[in-house]
């Protein structure tokens with residue numbers, strides 16, 4: 272479930288009339304996703320009409336309407352939405368933001384923001400193949416290169432200081448309630464990661480959350496990179512580490528060496544890693560695993576029992592952290 276707000280037909284049609292996209296034909300709530308309300312819209316217009324004329328007259332057009340419900344600060348929206356436009360203009364497979372007739376990137380409904388973005392085809396894979404991981408690695412590197420001249424900057428709100436804040440907010444008892452091992456893992460590993468976190472690796476715009484559910488694919492082709500709402504400026508190789516944690520293990524947290532090799536090869540076919548970046552990957556992987564262990568632990572302890580969403584298990588990333596620590600040679 273992810274439609275938290277009801278928008279009536281008349282209101283939806285009036286909203287869409289602010290854009291040069293034709294008139295509304297249908298609007299369907301999208302079940303996937305947990306943070307925002309999303310609708311799939313069909314209109315009588317052309318895709319991207321009024322921007323570059325792409326699309327086919329008479330064929331109708333399809334869009335995603337997102338209402339930002341939680342977590343996203345309004346002041347960050349221009350960064351996220353103009354980043355989509357910047358990357359799309361450079362040929363990255365990301366949805367363009369549809370601007371309204373006055374050029375605005377987003378609309379307000381009460382205190383909530385809404386944005387209309389381009390619909391992209393494709394599905395999210397559950398068990399990626401090596402070929403799919405190679406393609407994702409290549410697109411991630413292309414994203415890093417394409418964003419090199421993006422003029423805006425945003426600090427990583429999910430960096431080391433946030434892992435520490437979340438760990439403290441969960442407390443030793445809370446972590447131990449989730450799993451008897453978790454409190455010990457955090458007590459041992461978090462101070463070490465914080466003390467050794469690299470400060471001088473190449474940085475730029477990163478996606479920071481490129482899990483399979485944020486990638487749309489058709490066979491081995493990436494058709495969409497979506498959900499840029501953690502994007503920020505940080506270490507580029509950390510983004511590869513995040514993607515590695517998310518793609519290179521099976522559901523039982525067993526490492527998948529072929530998928531790992533393909534992801535890194537795909538990345539390096541576009542942007543070869545420096546020796547310093549490659550040497551840092553074992554630590555960056557542990558940090559990426561800690562980031563998701565901590566955000567999930569907080570959600571685990573703070574999601575009401577009757578909530579419509581099931582919190583994700585923090586122990587998956589926690590076990591992957593242990594794997595990276597014990598097996599740094601996988602990145603050699």
Ligand SMILES: Nc1ncnc2c1ncn2[C@@H]1O[C@H](COP(=O)(O)OP(=O)(O)OP(=O)(O)O)[C@@H](O)[C@H]1O
Nearest residue numbers: 301303304305306307309335366389390391497498
């Ligand atoms: N541009 C797009 N083109 C096609 N489908 C999209 C697009 N954007 C989103 N979707 C669909 O909507 C679903 C939810 O989107 P998204 O993951 O951005 O939601 P969210 O609530 O912000 O995410 P999260 O659960 O990661 O916080 C996606 O799984 C995908 O199926």
Ligand SMILES: N[C@@H](CCO)C(=O)O
Nearest residue numbers: 480482563566567583
């Ligand atoms: N992709 C994240 C959710 C966003 O922080 C996870 O799987 O935990």
